[in-house]
Amino acid sequence: MRIQASDVADAVGGELIGPDVTVTGASIDSRAVAEGRLFVPIVAARDGHDFIPAAVQAGASAYLTATGPVAGVDATAITCADTAEAFSDLGRAVRRRLPERVVGVTGSVGKTSTKDLLAGVLATTFVTAASEKSFNNELGLPLTLANAPDDTEAVVAEMGARGIGHIAHLCSIAHPTVGVITRVEAVHLELFGSIDAVAQAKGELIEALPADGIAVLNADHEVVIGMAPRTSARVLSYGLTPSADVSATDITLDDQLRASFRLHTPWGSTAVRLGARGEHQVANALAAAAAAGGLGVPVEAMAGGLLGAALSGLRMEMTTTAAGVIVINDAYNANPTSMSAALRSLATLNAGRRVAVLGSMAELGDDSDRHHVAVAEQARDLGIEVIAVDEPAYGPSATHVAGVDEAVAALAGTAAGDAVLVKGSRVAALERVADRLA
Numbered sequence: 500m501r502i503q504a505s506d507v508a509d510a511v512g513g514e515l516i517g518p519d520v521t522v523t524g525a526s527i528d529s530r531a532v533a534e535g536r537l538f539v540p541i542v543a544a545r546d547g548h549d550f551i552p553a554a555v556q557a558g559a560s561a562y563l564t565a566t567g568p569v570a571g572v573d574a575t576a577i578t579c580a581d582t583a584e585a586f587s588d589l590g591r592a593v594r595r596r597l598p599e600r601v602v603g604v605t606g607s608v609g610k611t612s613t614k615d616l617l618a619g620v621l622a623t624t625f626v627t628a629a630s631e632k633s634f635n636n637e638l639g640l641p642l643t644l645a646n647a648p649d650d651t652e653a654v655v656a657e658m659g660a661r662g663i664g665h666i667a668h669l670c671s672i673a674h675p676t677v678g679v680i681t682r683v684e685a686v687h688l689e690l691f692g693s694i695d696a697v698a699q700a701k702g703e704l705i706e707a708l709p710a711d712g713i714a715v716l717n718a719d720h721e722v723v724i725g726m727a728p729r730t731s732a733r734v735l736s737y738g739l740t741p742s743a744d745v746s747a748t749d750i751t752l753d754d755q756l757r758a759s760f761r762l763h764t765p766w767g768s769t770a771v772r773l774g775a776r777g778e779h780q781v782a783n784a785l786a787a788a789a790a791a792g793g794l795g796v797p798v799e800a801m802a803g804g805l806l807g808a809a810l811s812g813l814r815m816e817m818t819t820t821a822a823g824v825i826v827i828n829d830a831y832n833a834n835p836t837s838m839s840a841a842l843r844s845l846a847t848l849n850a851g852r853r854v855a856v857l858g859s860m861a862e863l864g865d866d867s868d869r870h871h872v873a874v875a876e877q878a879r880d881l882g883i884e885v886i887a888v889d890e891p892a893y894g895p896s897a898t899h900v901a902g903v904d905e906a907v908a909a910l911a912g913t914a915a916g917d918a919v920l921v922k923g924s925r926v927a928a929l930e931r932v933a934d935r936l937a
Contacts, residue, residue: 500524500593500647504561507537508577510592511585516568517575520560524646525589527638534558537645539586541638547582583637590641590672597644599676600625600653600794603704605666606681606723607697608836609783610635611811612775613681614657617787619808623800624791625652632811633831635659640669653794660700661690670707677793678704678732679715679786683722686834688864698722705730713793715786718743735793737785745789747771747781755817756827756844762788767798774806776815776827778847779840813930815844820936823915825850828933829922833860835870839877841922846881850918853883856906856932857897858923859890868892883920886910888929903931910936
């Protein structure tokens with residue numbers, strides 16, 4: 500979005516030093532700066548101020564700074580007390596320039612895929628901006644808003660939380676008019692302490708909605724649909740429960756794990772085929788359809804949007820190696836719910852040998868070992884071999900290896916017609932296994 504540097508200074512309560520240039524969006528990574536962007540240096544493990552010269556050389560026309568203008572750098576400086584807080588303030592200012600169609604999406608699992616599917620559906624009817632990848636925190640949200648095109652008609656903003664109050668803060672920036680909650684599961688329990696705390700945090704999204712807004716809630720998940728009294732907005736439910744406002748029947752999977760089904764909504768019914776893989780994507784598609792329908796997308800357009808939606812990377816990516824081995828790369832992240840869904844998808848494939856290369860499921864708290872064992876036992880019951888990479892908690896039914904090289908070696912016996920799933924939390928970075936197999 501184009502905005503004058505003087506308006507940025509007003510938004511962040513800072514001082515403009517240099518020409519009043521027009522900036523076209525923002526970046527917090529000097530390696531990803533586009534021409535004319537505002538560079539926002541974040542102080543974390545490394546001080547982003549050190550990269551201001553590189554950002555300007557890459558094309559940034561202005562930069563925020565909490566340490567004053569950088570000598571010898573030919574670009575407009577905007578001073579502020581704290582660059583991260585200033586970026587939130589800038590996000591609020593940009594939000595005031597956007598239309599009322601702003602959708603927040605949260606949940607323990609499925610929020611990124613739901614965000615991607617919803618963006619694809621909304622784009623059939625509106626000029627749509629959406630969070631990149633999983634940019635869902637106090638930095639990712641202002642990036643989404645600041646980089647929305649000037650003619651944006653709808654925004655989809657993913658919202659993550661690592662504690663109570665985080666989503667409320669994000670809502671103070673984005674002011675969503677539609678809120679989607681997917682599921683509440685045992686994720687990040689080391690940070691939250693309990694599922695009740697996770698539910699409290701996720702529900703902050705619908706508490707922030709205006710009375711004329713829309714809360715989209717999962718009717719298949721008792722904790723989520725039970726949040727309805729926490730909002731003054733209109734509630735639209737979705738799920739496989741027949742009584743849900745938006746539901747699916749006649750679900751089938753093809754040999755590429757892509758689901759087809761009959762979509763039922765208050766606005767009509769239509770046949771849908773998903774481009775996204777995995778039966779678990781049906782629920783995410785229903786959430787997207789409910790939010791889009793509430794915003795006026797015709798039901799006839801939903802099918803095309805759901806089919807063509809582009810999902811973020813490392814999520815059920817399916818390839819076949821030169822040797823004929825099917826590889827499912829679902830390595831972006833993992834928790835007990837998403838692990839279970841991925842294993843069920845692997846089990847449906849018409850394959851000879853089925854192997855799951857699994858890394859740690861992080862931040863599960865005191866129940867971590869129990870959850871890992873349960874995943875290994877589910878795999879065994881589904882006829883799936885488990886190769887556990889640097890995670891002893893999967894127990895005796897798994898083959899344990901120390902790292903990527905050993906995991907690849909353990910797969911040496913796979914042959915044409917076999918299938919391999921690769922999945923773990925982000926810290927495991929098991930996409931390296933999928934890359935080596937490819």
